[in-house]
Amino acid sequence: MSYLTFNSEKKFDLVAIGRLCIDLNANEINRPMEETMTFTKYVGGSPANIAIGLSRLGMKTGFIGKIADDQMGRFITSYLKKHEINTESVITDKTRAVTGLAFTEIKSPEECSILMYRDNVADLKLEPTEVSEEYIKQSKSLLISGTALAKSPSREAVFMALEYARKNNVPVFFDIDYRPYTWTSEAETAVYYNLAAEKSDVIIGTREEFDMMEKLLNLEESNDQVTAERWFSHNAKIVVIKHGGDGSIAYTNDGKSHRGGIFKTKVLKTFGAGDSYASAFIYGLMHDYSVAEAMRFGGASASIVISKHSSSDAMPTVEEIKGFMETAEEVLQKA
Ligand SMILES: Nc1ncnc2c1ncn2[C@@H]1O[C@H](COP(=O)(O)OP(=O)(O)OP(=O)(O)O)[C@@H](O)[C@H]1O
Numbered sequence: 040m041s042y043l044t045f046n047s048e049k050k051f052d053l054v055a056i057g058r059l060c061i062d063l064n065a066n067e068i069n070r071p072m073e074e075t076m077t078f079t080k081y082v083g084g085s086p087a088n089i090a091i092g093l094s095r096l097g098m099k100t101g102f103i104g105k106i107a108d109d110q111m112g113r114f115i116t117s118y119l120k121k122h123e124i125n126t127e128s129v130i131t132d133k134t135r136a137v138t139g140l141a142f143t144e145i146k147s148p149e150e151c152s153i154l155m156y157r158d159n160v161a162d163l164k165l166e167p168t169e170v171s172e173e174y175i176k177q178s179k180s181l182l183i184s185g186t187a188l189a190k191s192p193s194r195e196a197v198f199m200a201l202e203y204a205r206k207n208n209v210p211v212f213f214d215i216d217y218r219p220y221t222w223t224s225e226a227e228t229a230v231y232y233n234l235a236a237e238k239s240d241v242i243i244g245t246r247e248e249f250d251m252m253e254k255l256l257n258l259e260e261s262n263d264q265v266t267a268e269r270w271f272s273h274n275a276k277i278v279v280i281k282h283g284g285d286g287s288i289a290y291t292n293d294g295k296s297h298r299g300g301i302f303k304t305k306v307l308k309t310f311g312a313g314d315s316y317a318s319a320f321i322y323g324l325m326h327d328y329s330v331a332e333a334m335r336f337g338g339a340s341a342s343i344v345i346s347k348h349s350s351s352d353a354m355p356t357v358e359e360i361k362g363f364m365e366t367a368e369e370v371l372q373k374a
């Protein structure tokens with residue numbers, strides 16, 4: 040059963056809106072960052088990673104975002120172009136804003152963290168007037184990611200994009216992508232996340248991210264099903280709740296639940312799991328996979344990326360994922 044309708048006449052499969060940043064991933068790993076001397080530079084930022092993932096999977100993608108007017112900004116646009124991601128709606132900041140940097144610390148496969156440099160970042164300066172309805176109209180789907188809601192004017196730009204998507208029947212994927220350091224208050228965070236989720240067709244987040252959104256609600260009890268059902272009275276058709284190495288569960292607006300197991304792998308670092316999962320899951324849904332098959336495809340993609348050094352550059356092709364699924368050990372999620 041298909042929960043979403045994608046218009047096959049459209050130029051893009053997916054347009055993403057949000058941050059285009061840089062990841063600096065530790066080369067000397069299994070130690071604290073204090074002892075890491077060199078880092079490798081990659082394009083990063085959750086929505087950028089997802090768009091890159093989809094492009095690796097052969098999908099036509101475009102990006103709406105703002106980059107710094109410097110070497111880092113130019114590195115990002117040239118990488119996107121190389122990966123055939125349309126950059127017509129990638130705007131160059133003229134206020135001397137900088138590129139967001141994410142230094143990743145890999146202490147052990149289980150203990151990874153990110154040190155963010157995000158003062159005066161270009162991505163949060165995207166203006167609502169810089170979002171083109173025509174551009175969104177040309178896409179089969181829109182991806183928004185929660186960090187772009189952290190500050191004005193980027194917050195209003197995302198809401199503008201959501202309006203244009205709704206008006207033109209473009210299904211919206213919302214990756215919650217909650218990064219506490221970008222926000223000032225938990226209440227503000229929850230309010231804006233809930234407002235965006237109300238307008239989205241597919242909501243993807245971890246259990247902890249949904250907990251954050253429910254904090255103000257004084258729910259007597261919450262669990263994955265309660266969480267998901269809240270959204271079906273709004274616009275959601277699918278709600279995916281990710282549980283790291285324990286897999287994922289999705290609920291659909293016909294009352295069904297779908298379980299996603301994991302594929303065992305030699306984990307190098309855990310970040311990048313969510314973005315690679317999202318891109319392959321979206322690919323699956325757009326290719327008429329069942330929800331469970333799309334989750335399986337997402338889990339396999341995540342498993343490949345967490346065994347590699349980067350998040351964006353490591354995004355696999357369809358052939359790589361299929362080949363991996365044939366040989367890797369799958370652990371089904373318990374009922
Ligand atoms: N240790 C693991 N082994 C195999 N697969 C994993 C592992 N951790 C995560 N995954 C896969 O990746 C998916 C998403 O992972 P997770 O729930 O950690 O998302 P996330 O917190 O958004 O990730 P990120 O660390 O990128 O922010 C899981 O549902 C699972 O399929």
Ligand SMILES: O=C(O)C[C@@H](O)[C@H](O)C(=O)CO
Pocket residue numbers: 060061062082083084085086088141153310311312313314350351
């Ligand atoms: O999303 C970010 O800003 C950092 C990412 O690029 C990083 O690779 C990561 O955390 C992926 O989960």
